[in-house]
Amino acid sequence: MKPRGYIPVAVLAAVLAAFQLLVSFTGQEFFLTQLTMSAYYVLAVMGLCLLMGYAGQISLGHAAFFAIGGYTAAVLGTFNAAPYQDGAVVRLLLKTGLASASDAATVHVSPWAALGLAVLLALAVSVVIGVPILRLRGHYLAMATLGFGLIVHRIVLGTHIFGEADGISDLPAFPLFAGLSVSGRPELRVSNYYIAWTIVVLGMALLLNLVNSRPGRALRAIHDNEEAARAMGVDTARYKLNVFVLSAVFTAVAGVFLTHFNAGIGPAEADVMKSVRYVAIVAVGGMANLWGALAMGLSLNYISLRGYLGSYDDAFFGAVLILIMIFAPEGLLNAERPRAILGQVKALAARMRKKGGEGGAP
Numbered sequence: 441m442k443p444r445g446y447i448p449v450a451v452l453a454a455v456l457a458a459f460q461l462l463v464s465f466t467g468q469e470f471f472l473t474q475l476t477m478s479a480y481y482v483l484a485v486m487g488l489c490l491l492m493g494y495a496g497q498i499s500l501g502h503a504a505f506f507a508i509g510g511y512t513a514a515v516l517g518t519f520n521a522a523p524y525q526d527g528a529v530v531r532l533l534l535k536t537g538l539a540s541a542s543d544a545a546t547v548h549v550s551p552w553a554a555l556g557l558a559v560l561l562a563l564a565v566s567v568v569i570g571v572p573i574l575r576l577r578g579h580y581l582a583m584a585t586l587g588f589g590l591i592v593h594r595i596v597l598g599t600h601i602f603g604e605a606d607g608i609s610d611l612p613a614f615p616l617f618a619g620l621s622v623s624g625r626p627e628l629r630v631s632n633y634y635i636a637w638t639i640v641v642l643g644m645a646l647l648l649n650l651v652n653s654r655p656g657r658a659l660r661a662i663h664d665n666e667e668a669a670r671a672m673g674v675d676t677a678r679y680k681l682n683v684f685v686l687s688a689v690f691t692a693v694a695g696v697f698l699t700h701f702n703a704g705i706g707p708a709e710a711d712v713m714k715s716v717r718y719v720a721i722v723a724v725g726g727m728a729n730l731w732g733a734l735a736m737g738l739s740l741n742y743i744s745l746r747g748y749l750g751s752y753d754d755a756f757f758g759a760v761l762i763l764i765m766i767f768a769p770e771g772l773l774n775a776e777r778p779r780a781i782l783g784q785v786k787a788l789a790a791r792m793r794k795k796g797g798e799g800g801a802p
Contacts, residue, residue, distance in 0.1 A: 448731070449645050456637045460630060472633040473624070474745040475738075479636035480698035482737035483643055485721050486730055487690025492719070493728035494651055495683045496663035497574065498582040500715050501589030505562050505688040507596055507710035509695030512558035513551065514608035514705050515601060521547040551614040555696050562692030563685055570684040574677070577666075586712065593710040607706030614700040622700040632701060639697065640734070643690065647730055650686075659683060663728070713754045720761040726771030735773060 463471050484506055491497050522545050524530045530547060533539035538553035573584040596602040603609075613623035620631055650656050661669035662676050670676050699705040708714070721740055725732030740757070743749065749756045764771065 446645065449641060449648070452644070452734075453637075453641050456633075456641075460633055464630065469629050470626075472629045473626075474742050476629070476633050476636045476701060477698060477745055478738050478741040479633075479640045480694045480701065481741045482734055483640055483694040483697075484691040485718055485725075485733050485737040486640075486643055486647060487687040487694075488718050489722045489725070489727070489730055489733035490647055490651070490659075490690075491683055491687040492722050493726070493730075493733075494656065494659040494663060495680055496666075497680055497684065498578070498719075499585040499684075499687070500582050500712065500719060501585035501587070501592070502687070502691050502718050503710050503712065503714035504589045504592035505566065505691040506695035506698075506714070507592055507705070507707075508562050508565060509558040509692030510699035510705040510709055511596060511602055511608070511695075512561055512692075513554045513614075513696040513699045514603075514611050516549040516554040516557065517551060517611045517700070518608060519549060520545075521549060548612075551612075551696075551700065555614075555693070558692050558696050559689055562688045566685045566688035567681065570681050574680045574684060586715075589710070589712050589715050593707060593712065596710050597707045603706075605707060607704060609704035611700060611703045611705075613703075614697070622697055624701045624703060636697065636701070639693075644730060644734065651730070655679065655682075660728070713757070716761065717754075717757040720757045720764070722771075723764045723769075724760055724772055726773040729771065729773055732771055732773030 459475075460472065463469055484502065488499060488502050491499055521530045521533075521539060522541070525534070525541070525547050530539060533549060533553065534541065534547070538550045539547055540550065541547045569588055573581060573588075576584055597605060613621040613625075615621040616635065620635060621628070622632060622635060624632070651659070658669065658674045658679050661672065661674055662679060666676055695705075695709065721737045722733050724740070725734075725736035740760075744753055744756075
């Protein structure tokens with residue numbers, strides 16, 4: 441991507457910093473808690489936007505990847521490996537610093553190791569299910585991903601190690617570096633706001649680079665006409681699988697960090713309605729519009745997390761999806777919409793000038 445392509449990213453970073461200064465100056469830092477949580481959901485939505493908007497592949501099971509990341513972090517973060525410290529795996533983790541022993545009876549796996557394992561799990565699962573289901577198209581693919589999401593939801597809901605209906609709580613903070621750690625403690629609101637949005641800004645820069653590169657053009661070709669793209673030499677199966685895996689990894693990483701921020705995770709994060717919510721946000725933001733996904737992911741998740749929708753939370757996102765499909769299937773913030781409106785305005789102005797010229801002729 442050309443240097444000027446990073447200007448919107450820099451503007452986003454400046455706006456985020458200005459907003460933090462404003463709420464801190466006015467003593468309203470409590471707003472940062474929901475904005476931090478929204479940032480991690482935005483990261484998941486951006487990954488889904490890449491898959492749906494640029495590669496044209498529908499997924500109704502992305503909450504499953506969020507759960508894979510979150511539950512991996514939660515299980516390993518709360519697991520006491522002391523009874524197994526004589527084993528080769530735990531000894532290796534201790535020697536490499538990926539596990540620590542606070543005393544002889546307590547050995548915890550490092551959150552960095554949990555993050556790495558979560559990414560590997562999301563990568564492996566997405567490859568295993570992606571190879572067969574990405575051969576499907578349209579509603580067949582949607583139903584297959586929906587089935588995957590249902591399976592993961594039932595597993596976390598019915599398995600003891602995942603806390604069943606209660607989920608997992610009391611997860612410790614995720615120490616990063618230089619004294620920074622991912623935690624929901626009120627005194628760490630500002631630092632966690634910057635941690636979350638730095639991850640989102642870096643993710644946005646990475647995805648913008650991708651969609652403006654040769655692979656990005658190949659994805660657009662697959663989205664517009666898969667047969668034509670294949671005829672032009674694009675390895676459609678490989679591109680679809682790669683973007684599915686990348687999207688799953690983005691979502692799993694979001695799950696890891698939000699789980700540490702919330703100090704726990706419950707089965708609601710793997711619910712199919714969470715997947716529907718992600719799809720609704722991508723749809724309303726404009727399918728092939730990462731900035732639209734970011735804007736709508738931030739605003740709609742913030743409204744939901746502030747509790748403005750009450751018990752009608754899921755109903756709201758379901759209604760949003762229906763209305764968008766009926767009245768604006770290309771999304772409210774579709775990048776082509778302003779150009780189309782501008783073109784219509786120019787055409788109207790040209791017709792009016794032409795009529796005015798004909799009326800004034802002798």
